[in-house]
Amino acid sequence: MSVTLVLIDACAASPKESRVQGAVQAVPKTAVHRVVVQVNSDDPVIMKHAITNSLNLLKAYGDRNEAAAVEIVAYGAGVNMFREDTSPVKDLLRFLHATHPDVVFSACGNTIAIMERNEGHPLSLVDGARSVPFGVVRLVELQEAGWSYLRP
Structure with a gap:
């Protein structure tokens, strides 16, 4: 299976504070569209859909000169x-991170702790990914804050 990606410009936005795991996280203040994408499967097709959906959102809104923010939240097998x-x-994650550094990659810290305990070693995350205490809580918090929810 081959994937064709189109290089697109990142949407400009100014930062706004939002609390994540006790730290301040930058969220575009002027983002007209805010979308959280859930991944809880280890199926590579679903993961690719999450990334290409994110790229498509950013391209479509960028073409309309509308700011957009995207966060991909992974928990369970999706980590x-x-x-x-x-x-x-x-x-694909490297490409997404390089072309849209404001896209947030959040991995469930609870799942990471379970995997580390089961595997007997610490896990390393890809560049741009960070841990949040609970992926499902992050999803709920973003939806309660008005973010649109997408599950590929």
């Missing part, structure tokens, strides 16, 4: 998407 050692979509 494999952001693992440096197991991600089947590392190259």
Whole structure:
């Protein structure tokens, strides 16, 4: 399966503060569209859809000169998407991060802790990924803050 990606410009936005895991997280203040994408499967097709859906959103809104913010939240088996050692979509994530550094990659800290305990070693995440305490809580918080929800 081949994937064709089109290089697109990142949407400009100014920062706004939002609390994540006790730290301040930058969220575009002027974002007209805010979308959270859920990944809870280790199926590479679903992971690719999450990335291409994100790219398509950013391109479509960018073409209309409308700011957009995207966060991909992975939990359960979906955390494999952001693992440096197991991600089947590392190259696509690198592309997404390089072309749209404001896209947030959030991995469930609870799932990471379970994987680390089961595997007996610490996990490394791909560049741009960060841990949040609970992926499902992050999804709820973003939806309660008015973010649109997408599940590929």
